[in-house]
Amino acid sequence: MELSRQQAAAVEADASLAPEPLTAPEPPTAEDLYKERNQSRLKKLGGLLLPLAVLASKAKILFLALIKIKALTTLGTMFISIVAYGLAFGWPFAVGFVLLLFVHETGHVIQLRREGVEASAPVFIPFVGAVISAKSLGEDAAAEARVGLAGPILGTLGTLIPLAIYLATGSDLWRALAYVGFFLNLINLLPVLPLDGGRAMAVLGPKIWIAGILITIAATVIFLGPFMLVFVLLLGGPELYHRFKNRNSEESRTLHSVPTRTKIVVGAVYLSLAALLIVGVAETYVSRTL
Numbered sequence: 001m002e003l004s005r006q007q008a009a010a011v012e013a014d015a016s017l018a019p020e021p022l023t024a025p026e027p028p029t030a031e032d033l034y035k036e037r038n039q040s041r042l043k044k045l046g047g048l049l050l051p052l053a054v055l056a057s058k059a060k061i062l063f064l065a066l067i068k069i070k071a072l073t074t075l076g077t078m079f080i081s082i083v084a085y086g087l088a089f090g091w092p093f094a095v096g097f098v099l100l101l102f103v104h105e106t107g108h109v110i111q112l113r114r115e116g117v118e119a120s121a122p123v124f125i126p127f128v129g130a131v132i133s134a135k136s137l138g139e140d141a142a143a144e145a146r147v148g149l150a151g152p153i154l155g156t157l158g159t160l161i162p163l164a165i166y167l168a169t170g171s172d173l174w175r176a177l178a179y180v181g182f183f184l185n186l187i188n189l190l191p192v193l194p195l196d197g198g199r200a201m202a203v204l205g206p207k208i209w210i211a212g213i214l215i216t217i218a219a220t221v222i223f224l225g226p227f228m229l230v231f232v233l234l235l236g237g238p239e240l241y242h243r244f245k246n247r248n249s250e251e252s253r254t255l256h257s258v259p260t261r262t263k264i265v266v267g268a269v270y271l272s273l274a275a276l277l278i279v280g281v282a283e284t285y286v287s288r289t290l
Contacts, residue, residue, distance in 0.1 A: 077124035078102065084126035096177040100158055101130045104185065107154030108132055108196075111147045115139070128231075129184075141202040142258045145266045148199025152185040152273055156280075159185065163284070175284055182280035189274050192216050192232055193240045203258045203266045206247040209240055 078098055085094035105122035112119035112134050119134040137144040159181030166174035189197035192212030201208045216232055 073123055074121040077130075081124040081126045081130075092173055093176060096162060096173075097180060098124065100155065100162075100177065100181045100184065103158035104151045104155030104188075105130045105132055107150040107152070108147055110154070111150035112137070115143045115147065137199065140258060142262050142266070145200045145203045148196040148202075149266070149269055149273070151196050152188055152277070153269075155181065155185040155188075156273065156277060159280070163280070166284070172286075175286065179281065179284035179286070182277050182284060186274065186277035186281055187219075189270065189277070190216050190219065190232075193243070194235045195232065197270070198240075200266060200270050203263045206244045209244065213240075 081098050081101075082091070082094045085097055088094075089097075101124065102122060109119045109121070109132055112132075115138040117134050117136055117138060120132050122130045122132050124130045137147050159178055162174045162177035162181060165171065166178050188195050189200070190212060191197040191201040192209055192215070193199070198209060198212055201212065213232075
């Protein structure tokens, strides 16, 4: 049967409106996959760059702040000391020991600033300890005594932390740190320059340092070894000689002109702290053999 022209046109129109048959998409080529992976990586990298840039800007501010407050030297020498002690005694002990030194020296810094004296942040010297620098130790021997005692006092309080952890856990590591903390602060109480005990006993006059030298020699012979005596002579010898030589000068008499009550208080604090540290050393000591 023939279709009319109108019917044929309608059929052609319907055919043109009919949807094309579906065809499966071509699989991506290796080149397409490579480009897609690169784009994904770039997006992830871009997402990281922004927070990294913010972090870098904050790190720069922190770095400049550290330089401004002179803490960078402290952090750097702390790190070097931790590495040195870690290689010799293990990392956990090294970190704890350096922190104990830091607490001790911070006591001196705090008291110096209370005396109106600008003091540097602690600088650490591996296998020697830590030092601070200041233009003076106060206006008189009483101020020098307060500065000298502040280190062992705060250091002893800091040592109570590893002691408490040892008593709670029985860990040999914390016992060792407690022992070293007590021992470190006790040795610093030897009444001879440049040790803290020599600063504290300055209230009694320069002659006390002669007794301090004799005590240091005895301690060296009995249990400290020759290093301690060499350390005292090298670091404290020049100052000790100068101050003892000029002990009768007007400046020296003014410096050591301290009320009797102050001498009694300083002496009581010194002896009480020494007795406490002796007990702490005895209770945490563990006999070791090679």
